[in-house]
Structure formats: structure tokens, C-alpha cells
Amino acid sequence: AQSVTQLGSHxxxxxxxxxxxxxxYSSSVPPYLxxxxxxxxxxxxxxxxYTTGAxxxxxxxxxxxxxKKSETSFHLTKPSAHMSDAAEYFCAVVNNAGNMLxxxxxxxxxxxx
Amino acid sequence: xxxxxxxxxxxxxxxxQNVTLSCEQNLNHDAMYWxxxxxxxxxRLIYYSQIVNDFQKGDIAEGYSVSxxxxxxxxxxxxxxxxxxxxxxxxxxxxxxxxxxQPQHFGDGTRLSIL
Numbered sequence: 693a694q695s696v697t698q699l700g701s702h703x704x705x706x707x708x709x710x711x712x713x714x715x716x717y718s719s720s721v722p723p724y725l726x727x728x729x730x731x732x733x734x735x736x737x738x739x740x741x742y743t744t745g746a747x748x749x750x751x752x753x754x755x756x757x758x759x760k761k762s763e764t765s766f767h768l769t770k771p772s773a774h775m776s777d778a779a780e781y782f783c784a785v786v787n788n789a790g791n792m793l794x795x796x797x798x799x800x801x802x803x804x805x
Numbered sequence: 806x807x808x809x810x811x812x813x814x815x816x817x818x819x820x821x822q823n824v825t826l827s828c829e830q831n832l833n834h835d836a837m838y839w840x841x842x843x844x845x846x847x848x849r850l851i852y853y854s855q856i857v858n859d860f861q862k863g864d865i866a867e868g869y870s871v872s873x874x875x876x877x878x879x880x881x882x883x884x885x886x887x888x889x890x891x892x893x894x895x896x897x898x899x900x901x902x903x904x905x906x907q908p909q910h911f912g913d914g915t916r917l918s919i920l
Contacts, residue, residue: 701845724906735809735895735911736848743906782847791836791855791901792863793909797847 698796711770715783724786811912828896836901837879842893
């Protein structure tokens with residue numbers, strides 16, 4: 693079965709600092725991977741996805757993620773944090789049957805002025 | 806604009822009462838999903854439906870029921886058997902297999918509380 697582990701349920705950075713949110717997955721087939729962002733009392737919005745091809749994936753709002761098969765990782769980064777980036781971030785992997793997502797537990801990003 | 810509409814945004818349930826959460830989508834997606842979100846626990850799948858008139862239990866289906874009579878609609882009923890219904894409920898839709906590389910789209914959620 694697939695699983696997703698997000699290391700660090702809370703991450704705090706200063707405005708302008710690098711953002712690094714970690715995601716490790718397990719999958720017995722080549723994975724499809726997603727990062728979503730959730731603002732308070734809202735649904736999830738897709739940031740970026742990896743399916744095939746280039747392992748460095750660029751998303752919205754200046755975020756990017758790199759798929760590393762050897763490390764089974766899909767960490768999310770942003771060079772310079774903005775206050776508006778404060779939200780909860782979820783990493784997800786499609787299951788082997790291809791009909792469901794398995795989500796990590798989420799990481800709440802806090803941005804200090 | 807295409808999207809998913811969940812209603813109501815806030816809902817209160819009395820003891821012993823069934824309540825129904827609405828989810829409508831105009832994305833022409835075949836697959837629809839219901840998730841429950843509790844603080845610090847991420848999203849847990851309640852039910853999903855790959856096609857009209859068919860649905861499957863997810864990881865935490867006990868105390869919940871669904872129907873899928875129309876492609877656009879996937880209502881969730883929280884029954885009195887669900888003893889701890891206070892949570893944030895999210896509905897999502899997507900293209901079904903073999904398009905599993907396409908993302909799920911989410912509504913803005915319904916927050917359910919017990920009176």
C-alpha cells in the first residue's frame with residue numbers, strides 16, 4: 693500500500709527565507725505525486741504535480757518540487773517566503789489502482805515578519 | 806467557471822439527527838470523493854464513486870452514507886451512528902482511471918459541529 697510521510701507538522705520561516713517542506717512516499721509502481729495548499733477554512737488547491745518526465749516540477753506561487761526516485765522523496769521548496777504563503781501543505785500519491793490519493797498528514801507553514 | 810460547490814459552509818447537528826452535506830460539480834468529472842479532515846490528521850477518505858450509481862467505502866465509512874444518482878452530485882449523509890461527527894468535510898472530483906495523473910479538484914468544505 694502507498695504511504696506518504698511529511699516530516700514536520702509545523703514549519704516556521706522568516707519572510708524572505710527559503711521554504712523547504714519534506715515529503716517521502718512509498719509506492720510499488722512509478723508514482724504520480726501532488727502537492728496541495730490549504731488556506732484556513734478552504735478546500736485544497738493544487739500547487740504542482742509530477743507524473744513523468746522532468747523531475748524538477750514548477751508550480752504556482754513560485755513553488756517547485758523535485759522528484760528523487762532513489763530517495764523516494766518529493767520535497768517542496770520556494771526560494772523566498774512571503775507572508776501569504778502561510779497555510780497548510782499536503783503531499784499526496786496516487787495509489788497502485790490509480791483511483792485514489794493517499795495524503796500525508798500535512799505541514800503547517802508559518803511565516804514570520 | 807467550472808468547479809465544485811459544497812453547501813452549507815457551516816452545519817450543526819443535534820444528537821440523534823441525520824444531516825446531509827451537498828456536493829455539486831460542473832467539471833464533467835466521473836469520479837467524486839468525500840474526505841474528513843480533523844486537526845493534525847490530514848485527510849481521510851470516507852466514500853468515493855467512480856461512476857454514476859456506483860460507490861465504494863473508503864477508510865472511515867462507518868456512520869456515513871452516500872448516493873450517486875447524477876454525475877454532477879454526490880451528497881454525503883452523516884447519520885446518528887457517527888458518534889464523533891465534528892470535523893471539516895471536503896468533497897473532490899477527478900477524471901477516473903486511466904487519467905489518474907490528473908489532480909483531484911476540491912470544494913471549499915463544510916464544517917460540521919454538534920449542538
